[in-house]
Amino acid sequence: MARKQLAADQPLRLDNQICFAVYSAAHAFNRVYKPLLDRLGLTYPQYLVMLVLWERDGVPLKDIGERLFLDSGTLTPLLKRLEAAQLVKRTRSTEDERQVLIALTPQGQALKDKARSVPQSILAASDCTVPELVAMKNEIVALRDRLNAVIGE
Amino acid sequence: MARKQLAADQPLRLDNQICFAVYSAAHAFNRVYKPLLDRLGLTYPQYLVMLVLWERDGVPLKDIGERLFLDSGTLTPLLKRLEAAQLVKRTRSTEDERQVLIALTPQGQALKDKARSVPQSILAASDCTVPELVAMKNEIVALRDRLNAVIGE
DNA sequence: TCACATTTAATTGTTCGCAATTGAATGTGC
């Protein structure tokens, strides 16, 4: 009886939840990044936006949102803070006045050099080999994409 | 030259970041949980607290924080909202007046039954076998624990 | 052309998440 009760509870045990593993790992990453990003004057979500812009500059807010799975409610104030920090410039597109184009300032471009040491520090903190991390990353991305597919239906 | 530049940029590419995989997977989980937890009147972090309490009742706030890696700045207002929703009761410990003990109300206990269908729905959404999920969960937890170990040093 | 739908950002309000500080209770070393 007691065993049956326990068995029935297994799916509700915290330690059995992959979602909590992911949730708590995300927070752990955030805490490791914090001191590294403090030196760049960035928060972690701001760092993600800068990664997108360092790959391609002058993109619409919407494209950044699709890349990072974030909406304008999150990005508009975040980008205003990056603009206040002189890292980006926000301008309305002339072809389509609905779009806001995000461009790096020279300071925003220059920050990329200071950011190059960050991934190495994270790799060291993870205490993993690169192939291990790549394999894990691919599994997690595949899971994320399956979850996102369910949401869209 | 161009190839060398590209190679140097690889560590900064968004799609190569395991942290972004974890970050975006956590948000994807949150979005899948949202409609399920709405029916229980819980947010995802509140659901995590309830999972802890359904395992063991009457625990100090601090213990919940250690379990979930959250501090009083997050938990105090969250628990006040759960108390306002009549799911928990907060009482100062008589042995140690610094501690606040969190106990389930009858409604809080009863909610466990309504929550039993949640893990099944998540499993379906993840479109994975249980052994696959368990393996992934263990890898992610191991990574999280290594990251947390670095923070504590 | 004109009514209507769609797209895009911005805004508002609520809830996390955390750093930093405060204040009360408890533990300690002399």
Next chain:
DNA sequence: GCACATTCAATTGCGAACAATTAAATGTGA
């Protein structure tokens, strides 16, 4: 027993994250 440090929760302030709404620009069909 008393000064001192430690522990614990609460508070404040800021930056996400997202739902819901608004408003402006653009696209579409009759």
